[in-house]
Amino acid sequence: MMSAFTESGAFLAAHWKLILTIAYLAWAVAAIVALILARRSSAATLAWTLALLALPYVGAAVYLFFGPRQLYRKKLRYAHARGQIGQVAPGLGATAGDGMGEEIRVRYRQLARLATELGQPAPLRADEPVTLYIDGDDCYAAIEAAIRAAIDHVHLEYYIWEPGRAGDRLRDALAERARAGVKVRLLLDDVGSDGASDGYFETLTRAGGELAWFNPLRISRFQPMLLNFRTHRKIVVVDGRIGFTGGMNVSDVQSCDGSARSGTPANDNALAWRDTHLRIVGAPVGALQRVFLDDWSFAFGACKVEPTHFPASGCEPTGPNVQVIASGPDDSVFAIQQFKFAAIANSRQSLSITTPYLVPDDATLAAIKSAALRGVNVRMLVPKQGDSKLVTAAGRSYYDELVASGVVLFEYGPAMLHAKTMVIDDAVAVVGTANFDNRSFRLNFEVIAVVYDVPTAQELVAIFDHDLRSAVRYKPPTAKRTIGERLMFGVARLLSPLL
Numbered sequence: 001m002m003s004a005f006t007e008s009g010a011f012l013a014a015h016w017k018l019i020l021t022i023a024y025l026a027w028a029v030a031a032i033v034a035l036i037l038a039r040r041s042s043a044a045t046l047a048w049t050l051a052l053l054a055l056p057y058v059g060a061a062v063y064l065f066f067g068p069r070q071l072y073r074k075k076l077r078y079a080h081a082r083g084q085i086g087q088v089a090p091g092l093g094a095t096a097g098d099g100m101g102e103e104i105r106v107r108y109r110q111l112a113r114l115a116t117e118l119g120q121p122a123p124l125r126a127d128e129p130v131t132l133y134i135d136g137d138d139c140y141a142a143i144e145a146a147i148r149a150a151i152d153h154v155h156l157e158y159y160i161w162e163p164g165r166a167g168d169r170l171r172d173a174l175a176e177r178a179r180a181g182v183k184v185r186l187l188l189d190d191v192g193s194d195g196a197s198d199g200y201f202e203t204l205t206r207a208g209g210e211l212a213w214f215n216p217l218r219i220s221r222f223q224p225m226l227l228n229f230r231t232h233r234k235i236v237v238v239d240g241r242i243g244f245t246g247g248m249n250v251s252d253v254q255s256c257d258g259s260a261r262s263g264t265p266a267n268d269n270a271l272a273w274r275d276t277h278l279r280i281v282g283a284p285v286g287a288l289q290r291v292f293l294d295d296w297s298f299a300f301g302a303c304k305v306e307p308t309h310f311p312a313s314g315c316e317p318t319g320p321n322v323q324v325i326a327s328g329p330d331d332s333v334f335a336i337q338q339f340k341f342a343a344i345a346n347s348r349q350s351l352s353i354t355t356p357y358l359v360p361d362d363a364t365l366a367a368i369k370s371a372a373l374r375g376v377n378v379r380m381l382v383p384k385q386g387d388s389k390l391v392t393a394a395g396r397s398y399y400d401e402l403v404a405s406g407v408v409l410f411e412y413g414p415a416m417l418h419a420k421t422m423v424i425d426d427a428v429a430v431v432g433t434a435n436f437d438n439r440s441f442r443l444n445f446e447v448i449a450v451v452y453d454v455p456t457a458q459e460l461v462a463i464f465d466h467d468l469r470s471a472v473r474y475k476p477p478t479a480k481r482t483i484g485e486r487l488m489f490g491v492a493r494l495l496s497p498l499l
Contacts, residue, residue, distance in 0.1 A: 032049050108428055111339075112452065115323060115450075118339075121287040123323035124284045124321065124322060125317040129456070130451055130453075131279040132276065132278060132463065133246070133248075133279070134274070134276055134463055136248060136255035137255050139244075140250075140255055143244055146242045148173055152182065152308045153183040153184070153185070153239060153309070154174060154177060154184050154185070155237040155238075155289065156185070157291075157295055158187075158192075158234055158235075158249055159230065159433075160189070162250065163196060164251065167196070167250045171204055175204045175209060176207075178204060178209035181208075184207075184210065185209070185210045185296060186204065186211050186212070187295055187296055187299055188213055189231045190215055192249070193213075212296065214230070215229055229443065231295060231444070232434075233245070233295070233326075233445055233446060234277075234433055235292050237289045237292055240285060240309050244278065244280075245277070245288060246276050246278045246431050246432065247277065247420045247432070253272065271414060273415060273417070274470075276431055281319070282313055283317065284322035284323070284449070288324055288449075289310060291324065321451075321452040323449070323450040323452070324448070325448050327446055329442060329444075334441050336434045336440070336441065337441035340430075343430070344371055345371070346424065347376050347378075350376065350426060351368075351371055351377070352464045353368075353381070353421070353436070354421045355380070355419075355436045356417050357395065357437045357439075357440075358435075358436050360436050365402075368402065369401070372405045378407045379408045379464070380407055381410045381467055383411065383416055384471075386416070399476070400476045403475075411473075412470055413471070415470070417467075420434055420435055427457050428450065429450070429451040430449070431460070432447055432448025432449055434447075
């Protein structure tokens with residue numbers, strides 16, 4: 001017996017490199033087959049394949065931590081939650097009716113129908129005009145006021161919640177309402193909100209509020225792939241009647257007590273981030289509520305859907321039609337990506353896009369370039385320097401070809417630009433959490449609000465024009481780029497499907 005063990009040990013010692021190589025190749029082949037069967041974009045599949053083959057072991061480690069996975073939700077739990085929602089608010093089901101209103105032109109009705117056919121609620125009319133916020137302090141003040149006036153429930157979902165002036169005030173407002181008997185639920189992403197903790201929210205949970213973490217990392221169970229599949233959504237729903245969504249997380253980088261407006265540096269040496277958020281009142285809030293309840297059900301467990309979550313309107317709606325579109329890696333279709341592609345392709349006169357991360361897929365890139373080439377006035381606003389050097393470099397690799405197609409591109413700074421907005425023909429306004437990149441389109445859980453309303457669209461265009469005062473128009477360099485620059489942009493662009 002000992003002889004057999006000795007011989008086996010000797011064989012392993014003599015051939016360990018060969019054995020390790022064979023094992024790696026077998027694993028790589030299995031991973032590549034899984035990539036192909038997942039039917040993701042050709043660029044992403046090819047990029048991961050090259051990484052696995054060209055970077056042995058290193059590529060495998062990166063794949064394990066950041067590679068694509070299908071997210072298998074707890075289907076019964078979701079079906080239970082959505083079934084309750086269908087009973088309480090049948091107008092919010094995937095088969096919702098038109099709901100557009102006669103004032104919306106035919107081609108925008110078709111645009112809205114696209115999202116409905118992709119499983120999204122149809123547009124619903126708001127009780128009053130929507131409110132846009134471009135200042136963090138104003139937005140947080142409005143959210144706090146809505147929370148303190150809550151009488152039944154407050155539901156919040158955020159990617160980032162950081163301790164500080166803004167976070168502390170909202171946390172304390174939630175705790176006060178919980179002590180008053182209001183049902184408070186707070187859902188935070190486990191990666192994005194890693195600066196907070198259960199202890200930080202102890203005043204809230206002791207008061208009776210509920211706290212849940214979305215897709216918590218479980219290194220002990222070897223689940224590093226969940227570094228993907230984050231909830232990038234920012235949702236506030238108060239009493240089922242008032243809702244907020246947009247680009248603003250709860251962080252002092254977006255709140256500096258007015259110093260951003262005066263140009264005074266805040267948060268040590270940084271200007272407050274420039275962002276856009278939206279307040280909605282009335283029936284469209286029910287769609288935001290549905291998204292939150294779906295995510296809460298997944299993170300916390302099945303929760304009972306109450307009639308108060310979807311209250312009937314007490315007045316005649318006089319606001320615009322609003323369509324809430326959500327997407328995530330658990331969907332068989334990527335609704336936000338398809339909607340934005342169709343909106344760009346449907347534009348006729350003008351297109352104003354603001355995004356902090358511009359790493360488009362091939363289809364979206366072609367749609368933007370084609371719009372400019374057929375005479376649409378396409379303007380894009382991006383940060384001069386984003387919060388990720390790699391993503392910034394990847395984005396800049398697209399600038400020259402966009403400009404060559406007729407796109408007018410501006411770089412905003414020095415403050416960080418974090419707004420995610422789009423305006424089509426000064427008639428349709430889009431505000432939400434999704435960037436123009438693969439991560440938002442395919443890997444994260446995102447949500448956008450589409451407002452079919454000329455005044456709102458024109459207000460967002462006016463904000464875009466105002467932002468241009470702090471931006472510089474991008475012009476391709478007259479001299480040939482250095483080898484180092486071209487190599488940096490090329491590598492970043494090669495990795496763009498993975499970003």
